[in-house]
Amino acid sequence: MSATVLHAExxxxxxxxxxxxxxxxxxxLTLAAELMxxxxxxxxxxxxxxLHGDDLVLEGFAGRETDHTRIPVGKGxxxxxxxxxEDQNVGDVRGRENYIACNTFTRSELVVLIRRGDKILGQxxxxxxxxxxxxxxEEREVRLVADALAALL
Numbered sequence: 694m695s696a697t698v699l700h701a702e703x704x705x706x707x708x709x710x711x712x713x714x715x716x717x718x719x720x721x722l723t724l725a726a727e728l729m730x731x732x733x734x735x736x737x738x739x740x741x742x743x744l745h746g747d748d749l750v751l752e753g754f755a756g757r758e759t760d761h762t763r764i765p766v767g768k769g770x771x772x773x774x775x776x777x778x779e780d781q782n783v784g785d786v787r788g789r790e791n792y793i794a795c796n797t798f799t800r801s802e803l804v805v806l807i808r809r810g811d812k813i814l815g816q817x818x819x820x821x822x823x824x825x826x827x828x829x830x831e832e833r834e835v836r837l838v839a840d841a842l843a844a845l846l
Contacts, residue, residue, distance in 0.1 A: 697830045699732040701837035708838075712845045721845055722753030725838060729819070730755040735826035736819055737799070741842075742771055743807075743815035749775065756820070757798075771818050774804040778813065782832055784825030803827040805835045809843045817842075 704725065711724055722741040729739045738756025742749035742764065749771055751762040761769075767776040770789065774781045781804040783789055803819040817839050819827070 697828070697834050698735065699729060699831060699834040699838075701834040701841075704728045704838050705841040708841055708845060718846055719752055721842065723755070724753075725817070725842060726753050726755035729817070729835070729838065735801070735821035735823040737822045738820040740818040740820070741815065742818060744775060744813055749816065752815075770802050770804055771816060774806055774816055775813055778806070780805045780832065780836070782827050784827075798822045800824045801826060803832060803835060805832065805839045807839045807843050807846070814843055814846060 707728055708721060708725055711721055716724065722743070726739040726741050730736045736756075738759075739754060740751055740756075740759065741753040743752045744766075747766050749764040749766065751759070764771045766772050770781045770783055770786070781802070783802045786799060786802050799820045799822060801821045801824055803821075805817045806813050807815045807817065817835055819835065821827070
């Protein structure tokens with residue numbers, strides 16, 4: 694098993710504690726982004742988009758600001774994840790035809806859906822300045838955080 698940068702359990706513990714102390718949805722999403730980004734490289738920026746009809750709406754983030762606060766389902770890596778119902782691990786975004794660039798430094802992107810059963814609630818979108826850093830083990834850690842958020846939201 695390969696080592697991971699992100700360790701989901703401490704993140705989940707902090708999220709549960711915040712929930713138990715009355716943190717609202719916006720605070721939980723922002724806290725998740727902040728804690729994940731604290732893992733360090735390759736977590737350059739972490740965005741939490743929630744599904745509102747046919748749009749993903751940015752509700753929490755840590756890292757670089759983005760102008761992409763609304764993304765239509767089917768557009769870019771984020772919108773493709775929702776449209777296909779599949780997580781997206783793009784090792785080099787420059788090779789993706791429908792990529793929506795948040796900035797010129799991003800080289801890879803990992804999008805993990807937040808689901809409750811079959812229903813997609815939103816997603817965790819991790820941007821990295823590093824080429825192809827997200828292993829299957831890393832993706833599993835992000836999935837654990839996404840699953841915890843699905844239970845708390």
